[in-house]
Structures are given as C-alpha cells and as structure tokens.
Amino acid sequence: MQPRKQDKYNLTFWEKMYIPEILKGMKLTLEQMLKKKETREYPEEKWVPPPSYRGAPVLVLEDNGVERCVACGLCSRVCPALAIEVHAAETEDEKERYPELFEINMLRCIFCGFCEEVCPEEAIVMSSTYEMAFTRYEDAIFDKEKLLTPVEKLRPRLEYLHAHR
Numbered sequence: 001m002q003p004r005k006q007d008k009y010n011l012t013f014w015e016k017m018y019i020p021e022i023l024k025g026m027k028l029t030l031e032q033m034l035k036k037k038e039t040r041e042y043p044e045e046k047w048v049p050p051p052s053y054r055g056a057p058v059l060v061l062e063d064n065g066v067e068r069c070v071a072c073g074l075c076s077r078v079c080p081a082l083a084i085e086v087h088a089a090e091t092e093d094e095k096e097r098y099p100e101l102f103e104i105n106m107l108r109c110i111f112c113g114f115c116e117e118v119c120p121e122e123a124i125v126m127s128s129t130y131e132m133a134f135t136r137y138e139d140a141i142f143d144k145e146k147l148l149t150p151v152e153k154l155r156p157r158l159e160y161l162h163a164h165r
C-alpha cells in the first residue's frame with residue numbers, strides 16, 4: 001500500500017515551524033563564507049604549478065650557452081602529435097651533432113611528456129608554462145630561439161625527474 005502523502009516526510013513540530021530550519025541553513029552559509037577561499041582571481045592571481053606539472057616542452061640551455069640537444073631525433077619519432085621537427089647538423093664540439101633546426105608546433109602538442117621521457121640527454125623537458133594564446137598560425141611554431149631556456153630556470157623540474165624516474 002502506498003504511504004499517505006502527509007506520512008511521507010514525517011516532520012517534527014519544529015521542522016513544521018520553518019524558522020529553525022532557515023536558521024540552520026543560514027548557519028551553514030555563514031560557515032562556508034568564513035572558510036578558506038578555494039577560488040583564484042585569475043589572471044591577476046597566477047597559479048604556480050608544482051614541479052610535477054607538465055607544461056609546454058622547452059629545450060635546455062646550459063650555463064655555457066650550449067644547448068644539450070644532440071639532434072638524435074628520438075623525441076620527434078615518439079611524438080604522438082607529430083609536433084616536433086628536428087634537422088641535425090655536425091659541429092666541432094664534443095657532442096658532434098646539434099639541431100640546426102628544432103621546432104615544436106604548440107597547436108599540435110598535447111603536453112604528453114613523451115619527448116621528455118625518451119630524450120637521452122635530458123635536453124627537452126616540460127616547463128611550467130601553461131599560458132599560450134595565438135592569433136596567427138606562425139606564432140604557434142616555436143623555434144630554438146623561443147624554446148631554449150636556461151637550465152637554472154628548469155632546475156625544479158630536473159630535480160623532480162631525478163627523484164622520480
């Protein structure tokens with residue numbers, strides 16, 4: 001047998017009076033207002049990602065001004081988005097090869113981190129950059145000039161990789 005409508009909620013006398021329930025609701029609202037804020041006033045208030053964050057991939061530039069990359073092409077081979085183009089050339093330096101052209105198409109990149117994972121020289125790493133907007137296609141093609149980043153700036157990510165690989 002279906003319960004009669006008035007039995008369904010089974011309210012107490014004070015619940016039927018509404019006022020205590022309204023006060024309970026207001027107390028809950030007040031508690032939430034006094035809690036620590038979880039929202040951020042972005043973009044004025046920037047988020048600083050932890051070292052585990054995978055932002056845009058960049059190339060590591062040593063303190064002596066030499067890039068780590070030896071143009072082996074592994075990153076380009078493994079990239080699932082076909083976002084990397086590397087052209088190798090020979091150099092007199094100890095490393096013998098360097099990339100005369102290294103480009104990443106940031107419109108294709110899906111920030112998967114595979115390039116960072118396969119690189120034998122730790123020459124390409126995921127930076128903390130997460131803000132990128134382009135109005136022209138050409139601006140999204142990052143060449144060496146845009147990609148090379150001083151090793152000191154990438155230290156937190158490199159230390160994270162050493163600790164967790």
Ligand code: SF4
Pocket residue numbers: 057075078079080081082083084104108109110111112113114115116
């Ligand atoms: S992060 Fe992934 S998609 Fe982006 S360049 Fe590296 S391998 Fe390609």
Ligand code: SF4
Pocket residue numbers: 068069070071072073074075076086118119120121122123124
């Ligand atoms: S970044 Fe690393 S994997 Fe890619 S070409 Fe250079 S050395 Fe090879």
